[in-house]
Amino acid sequence: xxxxxxxxxxRPGIDxxxxxxxxxxxxxxxxxxxxxxxxxxxxxxxxxxxxxxxGVRERYEDFKPLxxxxxxxxxxxxxxxxxxxxxxxSGGGDPSCYPEFKDLMEILGSMEAPLHIGYxxxxxxxxxxLADFMIECGLSEISFTIFASDPKLxxxxxxxxxxxxxxxxxxxxxxxxxxxAAAVIxxxxxxxxxxxxxxRWLDEAGAKGFIIMRFANRTDQGLILGNAPVMDDVxxxxxxxxxxxxxxGLNSRYNMKISGTPMYxxxxxxxxxxxxxxxxxxxxxxxxxxxxVISGSIAAHPIQKILDACGxxxxxxxxxxxxxxxxxxxDLRKLDKSRxxxxxxIPGRSFIxxxxxxEILSEDGIERTVVRGPDMLTADAETSMGMTKNEVLEMEMxxxxxxxxxxNMYGK
Numbered sequence: 001x002x003x004x005x006x007x008x009x010x011r012p013g014i015d016x017x018x019x020x021x022x023x024x025x026x027x028x029x030x031x032x033x034x035x036x037x038x039x040x041x042x043x044x045x046x047x048x049x050x051x052x053x054x055g056v057r058e059r060y061e062d063f064k065p066l067x068x069x070x071x072x073x074x075x076x077x078x079x080x081x082x083x084x085x086x087x088x089x090s091g092g093g094d095p096s097c098y099p100e101f102k103d104l105m106e107i108l109g110s111m112e113a114p115l116h117i118g119y120x121x122x123x124x125x126x127x128x129x130l131a132d133f134m135i136e137c138g139l140s141e142i143s144f145t146i147f148a149s150d151p152k153l154x155x156x157x158x159x160x161x162x163x164x165x166x167x168x169x170x171x172x173x174x175x176x177x178x179x180x181a182a183a184v185i186x187x188x189x190x191x192x193x194x195x196x197x198x199x200r201w202l203d204e205a206g207a208k209g210f211i212i213m214r215f216a217n218r219t220d221q222g223l224i225l226g227n228a229p230v231m232d233d234v235x236x237x238x239x240x241x242x243x244x245x246x247x248x249g250l251n252s253r254y255n256m257k258i259s260g261t262p263m264y265x266x267x268x269x270x271x272x273x274x275x276x277x278x279x280x281x282x283x284x285x286x287x288x289x290x291x292x293v294i295s296g297s298i299a300a301h302p303i304q305k306i307l308d309a310c311g312x313x314x315x316x317x318x319x320x321x322x323x324x325x326x327x328x329x330x331d332l333r334k335l336d337k338s339r340x341x342x343x344x345x346i347p348g349r350s351f352i353x354x355x356x357x358x359e360i361l362s363e364d365g366i367e368r369t370v371v372r373g374p375d376m377l378t379a380d381a382e383t384s385m386g387m388t389k390n391e392v393l394e395m396e397m398x399x400x401x402x403x404x405x406x407x408n409m410y411g412k
Contacts, residue, residue, distance in 0.1 A: 002080040003088065006073055006108065009064040010093015017097055017123045018159045020147070022184050022215055025058060027227040034059075037224070037328055038353025040372055047353040056351065057225060060092035066100040070107060084113035096124030096166075102133065109137030116141040121158060122166035131172035141178040144170050148183065148190040149201035157189065174205035180385055182211045187236045191246070199254050209257040209385050212250075214243045220297075222326040224351065240298055240322070259381035262298055262323060268389045271378035272302035274396040278309075284397065285404045286311045289411025291343040293317065293373070293403070294335070296324035303377065306400055307407075314407050315339070325349035329356050337364040343410045344368050345403070348375040371410050374402040 013019040019026040034057060036048030043049070054060075064072075077084075087108050089095050095117050098104060101124065108115055115138045122144055125131075134142075147154055151163035160166055173179050181202050185191050190198070195212070202210055216222050217229045217237060238246070240263050247260035251267065259265040274280055287307055293316045295303055300318035307314055317339055319331040324347040332352065344361055346352050357370040376383075377399035379392045387395075 002084055003086045004073070004076055004080065004084055004113075005088045005090060006069060006104075007064070008069055008089060008091035008093065008095060008098050008104070009061055010091045010098070011060050011062065012058050012092060015063050015091075015093025015097055016121060017094070017161065020121065020159060020184075021157045022186055022230060024216070024223065024230060025225075025227075026230050028057060028225050029227070036353075037351035038356055039351050040348060040375075042353055045355065047356060052351055058092050063091070063093055063098055066103055066107075069104065073108070084111060086116060087111065087113050088116040088118050090118040094119075094121050094124060096120045096122050098124070102130075105134060105137040105139070112138065114138060114140035117143065119143050119145070121145045121160070122170060123158060123160045123162075125166045125169040126162040128165055128168035128172065131169040131176075134173070135176050139173075139177055141180070142173060143180045143182060144173070146170060146181045146183055146198060146202065148194050149198045150194060153190060153194065157186075171205045174202065174207045178208045179206075180209045180211060181207050182213065184213045184215050185238070185243075185246075186215045186231070186234060187238060188234075191238075195246075195250070199250055199256075199258065203254040203256050207256050209259070210250075210254075211381050211385055212247060212258065212260045214238050214240075214260065214262060220321050222321065222323045224326055224328055257385065259385055261381040265379075265381050265384045265392075268384055268387070268392050270384050270389075270392045270396075271299070271380065272306065272396065273378075273389065273392055274400070275302055275305055275309075277393065280393060280397060281306065281309045284310050284400055285408070287314055287404055287407055289343075289408040290314055290341055291345055291371075291407045291411035292339070292341040293345045293407070294319060294324075294327070294332070295347060296322050296327065298322045299324055299377070307404070310400075310404060314411065315341075327352060329353065329360060332357055332360045335361075337361065337366070340366075340368065342366065342368050342412060343371065343407075345371045345373045345406055345410075348373045369410060371406055373406060374399045377403065 012025040036053040038047045039052035041049045041051045154160040154163040244263040248266045251258040290313045297318045300316045304316040327350040361368045
C-alpha cells in the first residue's frame, strides 16, 4: 500500500483569496536573496538549502497548471509499487481556490483511492453543492479551517467572500466524511463564547476533531521570519497554561476530540504522556553520559523529568523561544554559555546550521561539540489528532531512546 501526495503549488496570501488577518506569512518581506537559517538538510560545509531558505518562507510559484499536476501524478504512480491507500492534495496555495479544482478532483477520484485534502480554508468553496461533488469523487478526509462558525467573523478575519457557502460545505462534509476542523484562537475575537458556539456547531455537525491553535504574535512564540507582530492591535495573548486549560475544558464538554497546539491533547495526555508511565520509563536506556540538551521553553521541563527518571546526569537548557523546532542561531547566542557542557545537543528540526552553532557555543573559549538530536520526542496536537495513545507512546519511546543514545555516545 502507498501514499501519493499531489502538490498543486500556489503561494500564501495570493493563491488563497488574500491573507487571513492572523496568517503567519502576512507582512513577510519580499527579499530577492533571503538569508538562509541553516538546518538539518544543509550540506555539512554549506549553510543554506531550499528548505531553510525558500521552503520555510513558502516562496513558491503560482498554482501549477492541471496538465503539469497530472503529469507529476502519472510519474509518481510509475515509481510506486503496489496499490494506493491514500491520495493527499496539498500545496502552498489553498486547494479550494485552485482554478481547476473540480477537474482535479475528477481525475484523482478516477483512481479509486481515498482522497484527503491536507488543508483548506474553504474560502474558494462558493457553492454548497461542492460538498456532494467532493464526496462523490472519493473525498474521505479533510482539514478545514473554520476560525468561527459566525459567518461575519469568517468574512472579517479570513476575508471569506462567501462565508455562508463555505460553512454549508463544511457542515455537509461533517455529516459524511472525517472532518478535522481547525482555528487559530485570538483573544477577544474568537475565544470565549464565540469559541464555545463554534465547538457546539462542529459537534452537532459531526466533526471528528477540532484543533485549536494559540495565536502567536511575538518572536519568542515562534515568529522567526521578521514579520512580528502579525496583528498590530492584539496585545493580550493566552499563556501556555491558560490555553491548555481552555483545551481541557472544551474537550470535556463535547463528543468530538478537541486538542490544542502548543498544548495539549487531553484524550491522550500528550505531549510527553510517557511521564505518567513508569513501566515504560524503566524500559528506556539509562543515561550514562553528560551533555547539555537545548530545547524550547515549553518542552524543557518535561524532557528534564523524563531524563531524570532514566538516571540522568544531563541538564536540559531552555531557550527563550517556546518551540524547539523553531530555534535559530540567534537563540543560541542568548544562552548562558557557562551553563553548557562540552557536548551540546540541539533539536533535530531546529533552523540551526551545526558548524555555526559550534562557533557560537564556543565563544567563551571552551570548544564544544554540537550534535543534532532526534526530529521528534513527542507528538503535537496536529500529529496526535489521528493517533492512539499507544502510537504516541511508541513515538516517545523511540524519540527518547535515540536522544539517550546520543547523550551516551557523545557526552562526557
